Amino acid sequence: MRFQTLATLLAGAMLSTAMPSPAADAPATPSIAGCEPGGPCATPLPVKVVVVSLFEIGKDEGDVAGEFQLWKTRRGLTQRIPFPQGFHDLYYNPETQVLGVVTGVGTARSTAATMALGLDQRFDLSRSYWLVAGIAGIDPEDASIGSVAWARYVIDGDLGHEIDAREIPADWKSGYFPRQTKGPNDMKGKPDPSGGEVFQVNPTLEKWAYNLTKDIDLPDSPAIAAERARFTDYPHGQEAPFVLEGDTLSAMTFWHGEKLTGWANDWVRYWSGGQGEFVTSAMEDTGVMQAVTYLDQIGRVDRDRVLVLRAGSNFTMPPPGIDAATYLLRENEGYAGLEASVENLYTVGSRVVDELLDKWDRYKDATP
Known part of the structure; x- marks a missing residue:
């Protein structure tokens, strides 16, 4: 009896050794505790997706949400990583390997933060997908506040x-x-x-992301419905929020008005060779794209894995009957579509992030 028990135990031990549990199969997340920011690191953290936010209103949690807060709380970005060479500390989820960065407002800060992250040897970004996800002004000729646009072209509006x-x-x-x-x-x-006036997003990846998300029903609200109803001469500007394709113009100046919206349309059309359509105005995307382009040239990142998503928090021009100065100053007190834009930005962007994570074995070596 004792022999049988011992034999059974030995057999069980051999079986457990030969067939390790799934938890034992999963490699442990490397530790970067001994690595200094920007210094050499023998055990870099693997990163599947980098979520690039551009600003946060106040705190990272618990108050009015800017671009970063929903990503941090809902994606479990709980591991804080010091990032003194950038605008804001980084946050990481070691289970999903999603990393969140806040670059700071404007092309100068977005370029610097993206370059600093790309050169930081604490992170393995060689297979990372990058999702630039921010709010924007939106042209009522194309869409309404709360709508979310995948950019095909990112155009510089400063040079x-x-x-x-x-x-x-x-x-x-x-x-x-x-x-x-x-x-x-x-x-x-x-x-x-x-x-560096124009950057084209990988067209195959952009189209994949758009097709994956184009039928998402985005929530509406009485507040944004009332605001868009004032744009009586713009049918698309009066529609409920939806997902579309549309290009973004990045400039350090927060411009506004009907005439400048006309300029933006001409500018995007010119720099895209007639292929682009101005839809959103922003302040950082050319900086991110320029840094990623340089980082790609030294093998630190893959430029073909970058997506740019912008959600309309405000219109780029006033409704009929209101002058540009009055409308801009009123909007500066609180964007009519802020809450809808950050919520819809997360909803649409998360669909893509989830798809990448769920099918990582497919997408880690080849883009969709």
């Missing part, structure tokens, strides 16, 4: 020539025009984007 509008020739629509042209009426030739 150019400018003459004060009070001094421009009578036949000029704007005093702002591209370098290497003779004015805003000379925007029919082939553009030279050597200054």
Whole structure:
């Protein structure tokens, strides 16, 4: 009897050794406790998805949500990682291997933070997908506040020539025009984007993300319905929030008005070679794309794994009957679509993040 018991125990021990539990199969998350920010690190953290937020209103949790808060709380980004070379500390989920970064507002900070993260040897970003997810101004010609747009082109709105509008020739629509042209009426030739004026998102990846999310029913509210109802001359601006494809213009200036919205449409059309459509205005995306482009050239990241998603928190121009200055100053007291935009941004972006994580064996080596 004792022999049988011992034999049974030995057999069980051999079986457990030969067939380890699923938990034993899963590799432990490396520790970066001994690695200094920006210094060498022999055990970098694997990162499947980088969620790039651009700002947070107040705290990271527990108050009015900006771009980062919902990602941090709902995606379990609980591991705080010091990031003194950037604007905001990083947060990581060791189980899902999702990393959250807040770059700070504007192309200068977004470029610096993205480059700093990409060069930080504490992270293995070689297979990471990047989701730039932020709020934006939205053109009522194309969509309403609360709507969410996947960008195909990211266009820079800063590099150019400018003459004060009070001094421009009578036949000029704007005093702002591209370098290497003779004015805003000379925007029919082939553009030279050597200054970093245009970045194209991987078209196959962008189309995959759009098709995955285009039928999501986004919530509406009486508040944003009342606001968009004022845009009587813009049918798409009066629609309930929806998912669309549309390109983003990044500029350090928070501009506003019907005439500047017209300029933005012309600008995006010119720099995209007639292929793009201005939908959202933002302040950081060209910085992220420029940094990722350089990081790709040294093998730190894969530029073809970047997506840009923007949700309309405010319109880029006032409704009929209100002047631009009055409407802009009122919106600065609180964007009419802020709550809807951050919620819908998370809803749409999460669908893509979940798909990537659920099918990581498929997507880790090849983009969709």
